[in-house]
Amino acid sequence: MNEQVQGAGDPLFNPLAPDFIRNPYPHYDRLRTIDPIHVTPFGQFVASRHADVSLVMRDKRFGKDFVERTTRRYGPDIMKEPVFRSMGNWMLQADPPDHTRLRGLVVKAFTARRVEDMRPRIQEIVDQTIDAVKDRGHMDLIEDFAFRLPVTIICDMLGIPEDHREVFYKSSRDGGRLLDPVPMTPEEIARGNAANAMAQMYFQPLFELRRRNPGDDLITQLVQAEEDGNKLTNEELTANIILLFGAGHETTVNLIGNGLLALHRNPDQLALLKARPDLITNAIEEFLRYDSSVQMTGRVTLEEIDDLGGKRIPKGESVLCLLGSANHDPAVYPDHPDRLDISRPNVRPLSFGGGIHFCLGAQLARIEAEIAIATLLRRLPDLRIDAVENPAWRPTFVLRGLKHLPASW
Numbered sequence: 519m520n521e522q523v524q525g526a527g528d529p530l531f532n533p534l535a536p537d538f539i540r541n542p543y544p545h546y547d548r549l550r551t552i553d554p555i556h557v558t559p560f561g562q563f564v565a566s567r568h569a570d571v572s573l574v575m576r577d578k579r580f581g582k583d584f585v586e587r588t589t590r591r592y593g594p595d596i597m598k599e600p601v602f603r604s605m606g607n608w609m610l611q612a613d614p615p616d617h618t619r620l621r622g623l624v625v626k627a628f629t630a631r632r633v634e635d636m637r638p639r640i641q642e643i644v645d646q647t648i649d650a651v652k653d654r655g656h657m658d659l660i661e662d663f664a665f666r667l668p669v670t671i672i673c674d675m676l677g678i679p680e681d682h683r684e685v686f687y688k689s690s691r692d693g694g695r696l697l698d699p700v701p702m703t704p705e706e707i708a709r710g711n712a713a714n715a716m717a718q719m720y721f722q723p724l725f726e727l728r729r730r731n732p733g734d735d736l737i738t739q740l741v742q743a744e745e746d747g748n749k750l751t752n753e754e755l756t757a758n759i760i761l762l763f764g765a766g767h768e769t770t771v772n773l774i775g776n777g778l779l780a781l782h783r784n785p786d787q788l789a790l791l792k793a794r795p796d797l798i799t800n801a802i803e804e805f806l807r808y809d810s811s812v813q814m815t816g817r818v819t820l821e822e823i824d825d826l827g828g829k830r831i832p833k834g835e836s837v838l839c840l841l842g843s844a845n846h847d848p849a850v851y852p853d854h855p856d857r858l859d860i861s862r863p864n865v866r867p868l869s870f871g872g873g874i875h876f877c878l879g880a881q882l883a884r885i886e887a888e889i890a891i892a893t894l895l896r897r898l899p900d901l902r903i904d905a906v907e908n909p910a911w912r913p914t915f916v917l918r919g920l921k922h923l924p925a926s927w
């Protein structure tokens with residue numbers, strides 16, 4: 519179905535085509551070389567060079583303008599759809615001053631110091647996960663390994679009781695479609711509404727519980743802000759909890775999955791990391807650069823832009839920032855950008871975005887991936903990935919990750 523929507527004849531940027539999903543990097547090379555500010559059949563401006571992507575994310579002439587841009591794309595009734603109303607309340611889609619207010623309510627839980635303190639808990643979860651499969655001799659690195667850690671950590675942070683969590687471990691990972699820059703079909707919107715209703719049904723009673731029984735967690739913090747008067751509405755509360763839950767796990771699962779795949783496709787780098795575990799911090803930056811689990815973010819022009827990469831952009835237009843392409847731009851990475859090199863100097867991937875929306879969970883994701891990958895290499899040193907050349911990718915573009923990654927040892 520998505521391919522039908524896609525079939526609008528855009529040979530340069532067709533991000534849900536199977537060939538693009540399998541390997542977007544040759545497509546990015548063409549965009550950067552032939553048409554670095556490309557206009558899609560949907561009228562979006564696609565920035566693929568590092569300099570332009572970086573500027574758009576940081577420059578105040580670009581914002582989110584979610585309601586206006588969504589109404590333009592889907593028509594005036596779209597904001598009546600619950601899933602779009604909910605997204606409209608995400609800090610990720612908000613402009614100042616709402617963005618500043620919403621982000622300010624949770625930012626303290628994500629400081630580098632708070633996240634460093636979580637190391638022992640992260641190590642414990644990774645060790646338990648490996649203990650549970652060690653004697654089996656095989657596992658799916660996505661479902662059995664990468665998935666459990668970020669879900670457990672975000673449940674800990676939100677204060678989701680232990681005995682409620684099984685449903686989250688089993689939940690589908692279909693929400694990513696909301697972020698893709700290709701309009702959703704009515705069926706997809708209906709599925710989004712249903713998932714949103716389920717989340718509302720689960721979270722409202724939990725908010726009630728935390729009002730009565732406060733804990734040391736983010737939901738308690740936010741329900742207290744809501745009760746405090748004009749800091750947060752009930753809709754904003756629910757929407758941002760859903761955002762934190764989603765942003766906090768899918769992306770990190772995929773960082774771990776894509777990183778492990780990249781390492782096993784490059785045995786020299788795998789051997790190097792095993793021999794020099796001290797390279798892990800740089801290796802994580804290189805995994806983020808080499809095959810980012812988030813491939814794109816976007817902005818809207820809040821005023822007319824005279825010149826972006828040689829093009830004039832009117833006010834109110836969407837600009838798509840291709841993070842994965844910026845991360846492979848030879849202008850910034852002259853030494854074979856398409857090669858995995860865990861000891862590459864000066865790796866500063868744009869995978870966490872930039873400017874006021876810079877990913878809130880960046881440091882948390884880095885530490886989770888670092889502990890997960892380092893522990894796996896140490897505890898299962900002879901692990902091999904079964905289908906290293908032809909793995910099954912999930913069909914979404916913005917969130918790039920694998921369906922499964924079977925491995926044995």
Ligand code: HEM
Nearest residue numbers: 609610765766769770773815870871872875877878879883
């Ligand atoms: C590898 C893992 C991750 C990647 C690649 C990633 C990437 C991103 C990107 C690209 C953005 C948008 C930035 C922009 O538009 O400039 C973002 C925003 C955000 N991320 Fe992450 N993320 C990851 C993990 C996490 C985690 C673990 C959490 C929370 C537990 C999280 C929470 C958020 C939130 C709340 C925002 C919105 C921030 C704002 O609008 O101010 N992310 N992330």
